[in-house]
Amino acid sequence: MKREMGIARCGLACCLCSENDHCHGCNSGECPGSQWCENRKCLINKKIEHCYECDDKCEKGMFSKIKPYGFTLFAKRYGEDQLMDCLERNEKDGIVYHREGIIGDYDDFDDVEKLIEFIKTGARG
Numbered sequence: 001m002k003r004e005m006g007i008a009r010c011g012l013a014c015c016l017c018s019e020n021d022h023c024h025g026c027n028s029g030e031c032p033g034s035q036w037c038e039n040r041k042c043l044i045n046k047k048i049e050h051c052y053e054c055d056d057k058c059e060k061g062m063f064s065k066i067k068p069y070g071f072t073l074f075a076k077r078y079g080e081d082q083l084m085d086c087l088e089r090n091e092k093d094g095i096v097y098h099r100e101g102i103i104g105d106y107d108d109f110d111d112v113e114k115l116i117e118f119i120k121t122g123a124r125g
């Protein structure tokens with residue numbers, strides 16, 4: 001885990017991303033989504049760094065995917081540090097963020113509260 005890379009604007013975990021050997025995060029413009037990412041454009045307009053700092057009820061762009069949506073909700077509730085603490089512990093316990101391409105163990109959920117519980121505990125309920 002490259003903890004110093006933190007969490008992307010949309011909630012994805014740059015610190016665990018398989019692209020992070022050549023991408024330097026959202027602000028670098030090197031993320032494959034940087035040209036079209038609706039959340040990134042919205043955040044830049046609002047002059048805030050992360051969707052988890054925003055109070056709007058939002059289903060835009062990346063939030064159609066459960067991983068950035070769940071990670072954002074987690075960081076909103078418990079903070080980015082707590083999110084990275086859990087991700088770091090889970091990684092040590094063998095939970096893989098990107099197993100095949102950009103899909104890994106945090107993607108296979110259809111209930112966001114179950115994903116949040118998985119982040120917290122590292123166990124599937």
Ligand code: SF4
Nearest residue numbers: 014017023025026031
């Ligand atoms: S590709 Fe996107 S999620 Fe991955 S490190 Fe770059 S900005 Fe972060």
Ligand code: SF4
Nearest residue numbers: 039042051054056058
């Ligand atoms: S409105 Fe949505 S996309 Fe825009 S900053 Fe807020 S949470 Fe992010």
